[in-house]
Amino acid sequence: xxxxxxxxxxxxxGGSFALAARQAQLVGSVCGYSRSPASAQKALxxxxxxxxxATAAQCVRGxxxxxxxxxxxxxxxxxxxxxxxLSASALVMDVGSTKxxxxxxxxxxxxxxxxxxxxxxxxxxxxxAGIEQADAGLYQGQQVILTPLPSCHTPADIGRxxxxxxxxxxxxxxxxxxxxxxxxxxxxxxxxxxxxxxMRSLMAQPEGEQFMAVAGPGFRDTTxxxxxxxxxxADVLLANAREVIAQSRGLHGQLxxxxxxxxxxxxxxxxxxxxxxxxxxxxxxxxxxxxxCDEKPQA
Amino acid sequence: xxxxxxxxxxxxxGGSFALAARQAQLVGSVCGYSRSPASAQKALxxxxxxxxxATAAQCVRGxxxxxxxxxxxxxxxxxxxxxxxLSASALVMDVGSTKxxxxxxxxxxxxxxxxxxxxxxxxxxxxxAGIEQADAGLYQGQQVILTPLPSCHTPADIGRxxxxxxxxxxxxxxxxxxxxxxxxxxxxxxxxxxxxxxMRSLMAQPEGEQFMAVAGPGFRDTTxxxxxxxxxxADVLLANAREVIAQSRGLHGQLxxxxxxxxxxxxxxxxxxxxxxxxxxxxxxxxxxxxxCDEKPQA
Numbered sequence: 001x002x003x004x005x006x007x008x009x010x011x012x013x014g015g016s017f018a019l020a021a022r023q024a025q026l027v028g029s030v031c032g033y034s035r036s037p038a039s040a041q042k043a044l045x046x047x048x049x050x051x052x053x054a055t056a057a058q059c060v061r062g063x064x065x066x067x068x069x070x071x072x073x074x075x076x077x078x079x080x081x082x083x084x085x086l087s088a089s090a091l092v093m094d095v096g097s098t099k100x101x102x103x104x105x106x107x108x109x110x111x112x113x114x115x116x117x118x119x120x121x122x123x124x125x126x127x128x129a130g131i132e133q134a135d136a137g138l139y140q141g142q143q144v145i146l147t148p149l150p151s152c153h154t155p156a157d158i159g160r161x162x163x164x165x166x167x168x169x170x171x172x173x174x175x176x177x178x179x180x181x182x183x184x185x186x187x188x189x190x191x192x193x194x195x196x197x198x199m200r201s202l203m204a205q206p207e208g209e210q211f212m213a214v215a216g217p218g219f220r221d222t223t224x225x226x227x228x229x230x231x232x233x234a235d236v237l238l239a240n241a242r243e244v245i246a247q248s249r250g251l252h253g254q255l256x257x258x259x260x261x262x263x264x265x266x267x268x269x270x271x272x273x274x275x276x277x278x279x280x281x282x283x284x285x286x287x288x289x290x291x292x293c294d295e296k297p298q299a
Numbered sequence: 300x301x302x303x304x305x306x307x308x309x310x311x312x313g314g315s316f317a318l319a320a321r322q323a324q325l326v327g328s329v330c331g332y333s334r335s336p337a338s339a340q341k342a343l344x345x346x347x348x349x350x351x352x353a354t355a356a357q358c359v360r361g362x363x364x365x366x367x368x369x370x371x372x373x374x375x376x377x378x379x380x381x382x383x384x385l386s387a388s389a390l391v392m393d394v395g396s397t398k399x400x401x402x403x404x405x406x407x408x409x410x411x412x413x414x415x416x417x418x419x420x421x422x423x424x425x426x427x428a429g430i431e432q433a434d435a436g437l438y439q440g441q442q443v444i445l446t447p448l449p450s451c452h453t454p455a456d457i458g459r460x461x462x463x464x465x466x467x468x469x470x471x472x473x474x475x476x477x478x479x480x481x482x483x484x485x486x487x488x489x490x491x492x493x494x495x496x497x498m499r500s501l502m503a504q505p506e507g508e509q510f511m512a513v514a515g516p517g518f519r520d521t522t523x524x525x526x527x528x529x530x531x532x533a534d535v536l537l538a539n540a541r542e543v544i545a546q547s548r549g550l551h552g553q554l555x556x557x558x559x560x561x562x563x564x565x566x567x568x569x570x571x572x573x574x575x576x577x578x579x580x581x582x583x584x585x586x587x588x589x590x591x592c593d594e595k596p597q598a
């Protein structure tokens with residue numbers, strides 16, 4: 001149980017965290033700060049925060065739990081902006097989709113106090129942004145990856161951070177930051193890049209609009225994440241550029257292979273290519289192989 | 300209202316059609332035939348068909364509506380197999396995902412009787428196959444594209460075929476076969492190819508399994524269609540190879556452009572690339588921009 005949550009960044013991820021934390025009775029009061037006063041005000045109106053602070057420093061004063069839910073590129077400036085006001089015993093976490101850059105930002109901004117910061121990435125989200133979309137159930141049943149720093153985080157630090165996410169119904173994993181970034185490039189960042197590129201490819205065709213008018217449920221699901229927030233995803237792809245480019249090269253290679261099989265009308269090869277992909281995807285379950293299968297496939 | 304529906308092919312699409320047609324009181328009795336006797340038997344046990352025929356010819360005898368729901372590559376052989384037993388007034392339709400090859404198959408198999416066949420493509424499906432997955436609601440609210448032949452289909456033919464799908468809750472469009480195949484390559488066939496290739500790219504990486512263990516809802520939706528049936532999708536991609544390869548080239552181009560922006564850490568360009576994709580996808584709606592059920596044939 002925490003006395004006061006300071007929410008730095010009042011958007012979808014932060015707002016959902018505040019709602020879930022209240023619902024789980026994990027926090028007493030919630031104070032919000034946003035660079036956009038309108039978002040903070042909206043959070044107050046919606047009852048997601050109890051109070052609004054004029055600065056990040058005022059927001060964290062007296063807080064024992066601080067969640068920064070801002071674009072990853074703003075992490076360092078955000079941490080610096082409230083460090084002087086941060087209680088020595090407060091736990092600070094983020095929700096950023098990349099971790100190597102966030103860890104570096106935290107080291108730069110916090111120096112010897114970097115141990116107060118636990119890098120965290122809940123693997124969930126929505127393709128719509130903003131505090132109005134905040135959802136108390138967003139984190140329920142999802143995975144959270146912590147990337148603690150071996151040099152400064154004790155098992156107790158890790159336990160305290162894990163307990164926060166467990167209270168919200170998450171399953172917690174640990175991973176080194178660079179491993180996190182490689183994995184997420186493969187299964188999240190690059191799939192977003194691919195979905196953006198598919199939309200742009202359609203838009204670049206003279207008949208693209210007519211084509212999209214007959215698109216069905218498969219297109220709907222494949223491109224859902226292409227509606228993601230441009231600022232957020234620009235930051236993520238730029239921060240993890242090397243890894244997403246490597247994933248893109250992998251896709252180019254597989255597509256070229258399949259194109260060649262199609263050009264040769266090599267049915268056994270095409271069928272085998274698809275059959276292996278299909279079998280692996282059919283066996284995949286949200287939450288990893290050890291999890292209970294509460295995935296609801298979309299029709 | 301039809302007296303007897305002959306269902307040639309007892310799988311997901313055919314079984315769902317039979318269930319929906321019964322529910323809409325569109326057909327009296329349903330007779331099923333499948334190359335796999337087990338599937339036909341299962342359809343009988345599930346009450347999806349009233350009777351099972353030993354051959355396709357026996358199945359269509361006395362039927363005034365025939366639905367062939369078989370892999371597109373089997374269309375010609377299927378039509379030939381029952382043509383001698385087909386009533387001169389029966390309406391025959393398919394549900395295949397490609398249309399230029401299906402029209403050609405129908406012309407080859409049916410000759411001067413090709414006017415009895417109306418090529419149809421309901422834009423829906425599931426990533427799971429088999430009669431056990433049949434679902435009376437599969438077609439409800441979805442689009443169906445008819446690709447009539449100007450040389451032999453009368454407005455009355457088109458009206459009769461449209462009425463079948465309208466009765467099932469579908470919205471009906473007309474399109475020339477080659478235009479259909481170009482459009483579907485762009486919004487369905489290639490997205491499947493892309494999803495298969497993404498799975499294969501992950502499987503080709505030494506850490507691929509670890510990566511997939513942390514994949515979240517975005518990955519789930521983006522790759523859902525990669526679990527599609529290998530035989531069905533091999534046929535579709537091979538039949539529409541030229542168009543899907545053209546779409547693949549389009550995606551390569553967009554990905555290369557984005558890779559270059561990322562390599563140069565050109566944030567304004569990356570943000571703009573994503574913002575345009577995101578805005579277009581956010582504005583897209585299943586079923587196309589207009590909700591009218593009787594769209595005029597395109598010029």
